[in-house]
Amino acid sequence: MRRLCALDGRNELTSAHVRLSAQCVGVAERTMWRWLHRARTTGQCAAPVRTRFTIDTSLRCELAYHRGNAAAVHRDLVTAAAAGKRCRAPSLATVERAIRRDLTAGERAGLRYGERAARAFEVYGQRKGDPDVKAPVHRNWAWEADHKQAHVEVDVGGALVKPWITWFVDTATNAICGTTITPGPPNRASILTALRAALLQQEPYGPMGGVPKLVRIDRGKDFLSRTVAGALGAFGVHVEPLAPYSPYLKGTVEAINGAAEKMLLSSMPRYSRAQKLINNKPVDPDQPALTFESFVREVLAWASWWNIEHRQPALDDRTPLQAWHDDPTPIDSVAAEAIWAFTLEDDGKERVITKKGISWGRRGHLYIGPWMGGLAGEKVRIRFMPNHDHEIEVFNARTGAHLGQATLVDRADNELMTELRRKRDSRARQLRADLRAAERLRRKRYAASTTAEPARPLDAITTTAALAELAGAADRQLAQLANPDLFPLGPPPKGSLPPIEPSAPPHIDDHR
Numbered sequence: 001m002r003r004l005c006a007l008d009g010r011n012e013l014t015s016a017h018v019r020l021s022a023q024c025v026g027v028a029e030r031t032m033w034r035w036l037h038r039a040r041t042t043g044q045c046a047a048p049v050r051t052r053f054t055i056d057t058s059l060r061c062e063l064a065y066h067r068g069n070a071a072a073v074h075r076d077l078v079t080a081a082a083a084g085k086r087c088r089a090p091s092l093a094t095v096e097r098a099i100r101r102d103l104t105a106g107e108r109a110g111l112r113y114g115e116r117a118a119r120a121f122e123v124y125g126q127r128k129g130d131p132d133v134k135a136p137v138h139r140n141w142a143w144e145a146d147h148k149q150a151h152v153e154v155d156v157g158g159a160l161v162k163p164w165i166t167w168f169v170d171t172a173t174n175a176i177c178g179t180t181i182t183p184g185p186p187n188r189a190s191i192l193t194a195l196r197a198a199l200l201q202q203e204p205y206g207p208m209g210g211v212p213k214l215v216r217i218d219r220g221k222d223f224l225s226r227t228v229a230g231a232l233g234a235f236g237v238h239v240e241p242l243a244p245y246s247p248y249l250k251g252t253v254e255a256i257n258g259a260a261e262k263m264l265l266s267s268m269p270r271y272s273r274a275q276k277l278i279n280n281k282p283v284d285p286d287q288p289a290l291t292f293e294s295f296v297r298e299v300l301a302w303a304s305w306w307n308i309e310h311r312q313p314a315l316d317d318r319t320p321l322q323a324w325h326d327d328p329t330p331i332d333s334v335a336a337e338a339i340w341a342f343t344l345e346d347d348g349k350e351r352v353i354t355k356k357g358i359s360w361g362r363r364g365h366l367y368i369g370p371w372m373g374g375l376a377g378e379k380v381r382i383r384f385m386p387n388h389d390h391e392i393e394v395f396n397a398r399t400g401a402h403l404g405q406a407t408l409v410d411r412a413d414n415e416l417m418t419e420l421r422r423k424r425d426s427r428a429r430q431l432r433a434d435l436r437a438a439e440r441l442r443r444k445r446y447a448a449s450t451t452a453e454p455a456r457p458l459d460a461i462t463t464t465a466a467l468a469e470l471a472g473a474a475d476r477q478l479a480q481l482a483n484p485d486l487f488p489l490g491p492p493p494k495g496s497l498p499p500i501e502p503s504a505p506p507h508i509d510d511h512r
Helices: 002-009 015-025 029-042 057-065 070-082 092-102 105-113 115-119 188-199 226-233 247-263 292-308 320-326 336-342 414-442 463-481
Strands: 143-149 154-156 159-161 164-170 176-182 214-217 238-241 358-360 365-368 379-384 391-396 402-408
Touching: 002 015, 002 029, 015 029, 057 070, 057 105, 070 092, 105 115, 143 188, 143 247, 154 292, 164 188, 164 247, 176 188, 176 292, 188 226, 214 247, 226 238, 247 292, 292 320, 358 379, 358 391, 365 391
Parallel strands: 143 214, 214 238
Antiparallel strands: 143 164, 154 159, 164 176, 358 365, 365 402, 379 391, 391 402
16 A cells, blocks of 8 residues: 555556555455545555454453353343443354454363363474573483373282383483383382482493483472482482473473373273273273283383384484484493482481381381391481381481391391391300400419419519510600601792791800
8 A cells, every 4th residue: 555655646556556456455446446545535554444343351251251152242242232231232143253353263262161272272392402501402411200190900919000100201312211110109219219210321221321410390299309309419410390280391201101102001901091882981891901010011111112113203213222322422420329329318317226126207117127236326317218118228327327228127027037136146145255355364373382472473574574565665655656647848939938047045155
C-alpha cells in the first residue's frame, strides 16, 4: 500500500499496479482500490482492522471453567446478553472460530485438560552441547540420572511387583555408565549403588566411567539427600538439581527411558501396558512372570547391547562405546576402595563400643565384629548403606582408620560367633603369657650363703659393669637431645646485612 501511495503521489499509478498488488495480496481488485481510497483520505497505509469477536482474559477463564467447552461459553454469553450485561451475543460458530483463531493448539489443550496436555504441543529443540559452556561437550562433561519404573510384573518371593531401574547416563556419548535394579521403590541405596557402578572402570562395569564434572538430577527426595550430595561432593562433582517436572532438561536419560520401554520392556511377559480386551483385561492373565534374577539379567544385557552394539544416528552411526573411545578427553579415575568409602552414609555421630557391641539404629540394634575384642570403650563412627541395616562399617573416631565390619547380632551366624570367641580366647591366652613373663622377671633369685653376709642376688653385676652401663645411658640421653636431622645453614641471601659480631670485653689494667 505504501508503494501504491508513492506511485499515486507521483501520478504514476495505473490499474495494472493495483491489479498486480491485489493478486499478490490475495484480495479482489475492488478491495485494493477501496484501501487505496482510504489511504488517500486518511493517510493510513495499514490494512483496516475489522471489529470482530475475540477471546480476552475473562473468556479464557470462562473457557477453563467449562473445561474447554465452547458451547457452554456461548450459553453464558447468551445469558449475559439477555440480562443486559452485554450488547449482543455472538453465534456459536463465531465463538468457535474465535477460539481457533486466538488460541493456539497448546492453549486449547491446556484449558481443557491441564498443563501436562499443553506440553505435548511445546517445542523444545535438540540439545547440542551445553548452552552455558562455550567449549565443546566431551565425555564425562555431564551425566544425567533418573529412576524408571518398569511396567512389567516380576516375581519377587512369590509376589508380583514392578521393579525400578536407576541409571547414570553420559550426555556426550549416550553411554549407560551405571545401572541398578530394585524390586521396590528406589531409595538412596539404589542411587549409591548405581553411582558406584558408574564411577568404576574395572570389569564388569567399565570401560565407560570415571569422575564427571556435572550430574543433572531431578528434585526427587532421594536424589537431593545428603548422602548422594556427600558422595558426589567428595569427588568434586557439581550436582545440578533441575526444575520440577521438567524432563526435557535431562533429555538424554529420558530418551533412554523411552528406548528401554519400547525395545525391551514391551516385549517381556506380563507387560502392564500391553493390548487389552474389550473388558480392559489382559489377553493372557495367567501368563507366567519373570523371576527377579531373570529380569535383572535381561536389563543388564540390554544395557550392554545399547553401549556396545547399538549404532545411533545422533552419534554419526556409531555405538556409545565407539564414541567414548573416539573422544580424546582424559578420564579422571578413582580407586575402588575410595569409591566404596565415599558411597556410604555417615550420620556424623560418635558411638562407643560396649561389652555388647555397638548400638545403632532407631530400635537400638546391636552390631558385633570379630575385631572388637579389647576395644570396649573405644569411640568410633559408623558408615552404612541406606536402608541396609544388616551390616555397618566402623571407623576410629579420632584417626578415621577403618576398623572393620560389624554385623547385626540377630543375623550373626554361628561362624561369626565362633570366630569372635576364638579371637577372644586367643587374646586371653596371650595376656596370661605376658603376665607370667612379667612375674618371672619380677621374681629375684638369691645365692646360697655359708657365712653371715647380706643376701646376694644371683643377677648382681660388678662395679665396673655398672659404671659402664651408666656411662652408656648418659651417651644415649645426649644422643636423644641432639638433632642429627638438622641441615647446616646455607649462605645468606644477596643484599642482606652481615651479622653483628659481639664486641670484645673492655681490657682491664691490673697494674693501674
